[in-house]
Amino acid sequence: MAAAIVLLATGCASVGAAPVGEGALSTPAAVATLRSEGHEDPQPGTTQPFDRSAHSTTNPASIWVVINKTHPIDAAYRPAISLVRGYQVAVPAAGPLTRLLADSDGLGLGFKIASAYRSYGYQASVYGNIVAASGQSAADRVSARPGHSEHQTGLAADLVTPASPGCDFEACFARTPGGRWLARNAWRYGFVVRYQPGSTAVTGYSPEPWHLRYVGRPLAAELRRTDTDTLEQFFAINGGDYP
Template sequence: MRKPSLLMVCCALTLTLVGCNTSNQNEAEEADNKPAETETEQRTETPADVPKDTEDEVVEEAPAPEAEPPAEDKPAEDKPSEEPATDEPEGEEKPVAEAPPVEEPAQTPSEPLEQNGTANLKLDTLILVNKQIALPAGYKPNDLVTANIDFVDTASGERRMLRKEAAQAIEKLMAGAKTAGIDLKGTSAFRSYDYQVQLFNAYVAKDGKEQAMKYSAPPGHSEHQTGLAIDVSSASVGYQLTQSLEQTKEGKWLADNAHKYGFIVRYQRAYEAETGYMFEPWHLRYIGVEHATNVHKTNVPFERYLEQSMN
């Protein structure tokens, strides 16, 4: 699917994007550097006290892991953070010695993003799933493999799986992190449609649908079902999925380096209004090195990046 002419168009568009979005980028950077005191940051005090989040089920690394029944997962109360933001200098910025090779030329998305609210599977690793666009019911990638990285104990079975290309990429990312002295583990990768049904129904039963919609993805709408998304966290935040990850050296390393391995931090604080999801410094979405680098540079939501790339 690589046509030189399309690639050239893509490149030209990318240049345009860079030019158009300088102010966005500054804005976003500003937001990113700001401690999260005004955000609805969800903090966890104990492993048992888990935060709500939008796209993600919360997984805790507990000394005595329970058997992960989604129906038991209880979202905790939102709690504003009283934690003073530590503005530690970013010392770990040196690039990873061995940058992953840029294998695949970026596909040019010449396909429609969706049809009648259903995601276009032909977009492959650029597939778009969000609040408005769902995967076909029951969709399951046929190239899922277990990612050979460290996971928290509560992640087991399919939840350690990603599509092959994404699995290889997260393995490289984790190796690069380790080289840079960054400790990260996967907490949750693939989630099946059925699993998301259980999870979402449990939330609805607990809080009602309207409330549940605000913090959980209905079945078919989770990026985790694409096999291209993974949540990661670090010991410094107890492997919780918490916005305070952003202020840790691990979170900063992710924000600065994930794109080199083909991942984007999909739900940025600056994108909240546009994506409908709160800031999730732990949620990585694989889109390939070239596109991830473009998204990182232009600093726009993935939705807008795709739309702009296609025009």
């Protein structure tokens, strides 16, 4: 009779599908475990002022480095790399990106990585191709000149969704299920959507709802808590256009 009681208690219609004891009661606990796994927010009552100097914002190996049109990255810099689904990602971001992709897969979002680490030389070819096709001023709105892309840190990744291929690298990505999920949940994995609407004058780039930048969970949570859209504003670092 135990099995019957469990089925009644959970309202489960698929009789025989679940072992006794495994039903609705286990689901909230599993969800809670997933949500809290590995990255706890500070406990109430023990909150310390956020330490904005905990990591360098100028060392390209730092998870808080700020690379923009006024703060270049050394052409020779190359991060320590780990592979995530065949793409090169800086070591600190690899585990969190793997978890983000696994959880989003579980929700049926089906993200693919379109681009992650890009060397100085590769960025030069990407930018050069866009300049050749669209001219320099148009290219500068959507692509970084070599030495000004945070993809060279290995901490950035561009995601696309095969379900909405027309929105790959387009503004409408923000309105896809995947884009909406990233905007709400990327911070849980330590990522920020780096180029947001209304911040072009600060970041120097048009909105890119597909471009994630790893900064670690504490900073991602603090940016969210303080409703701060850009690293430049949070750290009072100049951005905007090329000097």
